Amino acid sequence: MKDSALQRSRALWNRNHLDLRSDEILAQILERGEIEAWRELYRMMQDDAGLRRRVAGIVARVPLPLPRLWLAALASLGEPVDLGMAVPLYGEDGV
Numbered sequence: 001m002k003d004s005a006l007q008r009s010r011a012l013w014n015r016n017h018l019d020l021r022s023d024e025i026l027a028q029i030l031e032r033g034e035i036e037a038w039r040e041l042y043r044m045m046q047d048d049a050g051l052r053r054r055v056a057g058i059v060a061r062v063p064l065p066l067p068r069l070w071l072a073a074l075a076s077l078g079e080p081v082d083l084g085m086a087v088p089l090y091g092e093d094g095v
Contacts, residue, residue: 006020012029027062030062056074062088
């Protein structure tokens with residue numbers, strides 16, 4: 001069986017395996033994942049309301065490079081989100 005984009009993601013550089021039950025690993029994917037891994041995660045979120053809620057919580061509390069991308073993705077999946085909400089700053093200068 002071929003590994004998935006999530007399993008091959010460079011975001012898992014310090015992990016032995018993918019475990020999406022871990023918010024820490026999920027946050028690493030949101031921060032450092034590749035577009036292919038993000039697409040796979042989006043497909044998984046389509047059918048998993050719990051995963052969508054966890055992603056929303058991570059976006060609200062963890063500095064990410066593209067938090068509004070994830071808020072927009074959640075909105076497109078029917079989640080109630082505030083696209084203008086304050087999000088944690090990413091990096092020293094908030095970028």
